[in-house]
Amino acid sequence: MRYPIFKAKSMQFMLLLAGAMIAQTGLQAQGRGGGRGGPPMAPKAAAPIDLTGYWVSVVTEDWRYRMVTPAPGDYQGVPMTAAAVKIADAWDPAKEEASGDQCKSYGAPAILRVPGNLHLTWQDDQTLKMETDAGKQTRTFHFGNWKAPEGPATLQGDSVAQWEVQRAGGQAVNGTMKVTTNHLKAGYLRKNGVPYSENTSLTEYYDLVKERNGDTLMVVTSVVTDPMYLREPFIISTHFKKLTGDAGWHPSECSAKW
């Protein structure tokens, strides 16, 4: 009763403040940029980062395993099981070329480690497509409630994607594309026969980094899990630099050895 004016006005203010906070919380909870009360935006329109365009590998890590065919028996860094070592020790690239298995090191868990160029485009509003010039491979990242088709396992497997959006004050300020890939045909993590099995699961996180000189880098963190040939998840990050065009695009066939 001491502050009758304050009571009335402060109640109004507090209601306004509460309303603003509730509205802000609502924005935080929204997924994929959907408008309040409206239908959710399609993944293409809701993309918090733009991964499309041409990209070239930046090979500053694992150069000795990526730019040249590593020597047989050189498996440093990969947490292989004894069964995996046995298979890798029997690696014979000539035999693979002869049997038409020269693409075994171009499967989804290894393809980003192959030096070359990537081309990312939206196939439709729900599907991001990745093409590689090295080995002429195509991966498709399916957003939404996509169901994998029946059929045999493939080199690039079935990939489901989602945006992980980082928000500040209700606004999307950055984001990551998370891709989970399964139903993979067995292949090699490294050119010299380090195997992964058909039970492999691959999880990838695609992030963008803006350099001071204006370059845009794409950093892909890969987590490969294989209960048969890996003692623990194999975790690596691979870097790409954005290009302005397709000048560096030189498609080439798979090769068991180079």
Next chain:
Amino acid sequence: MTRNKIICTLAMLTCAALPALAEIDLSGSWTAKNHEDAMERGAGPNPDDWAGLLSTIPVVPRP
């Protein structure tokens, strides 16, 4: 006076909460996963082996 204090406190709390929404928690203990560049990060590469470094220094083999 009390009104101003309440308003200021609420405004500060609202503003203070905003940056926290975008933060990530880096605190804690972490261990290295040397699944790539294991040689360079472990025992170390051979002398004059700078493979992968985008060095501006010309690579001159040892005599």
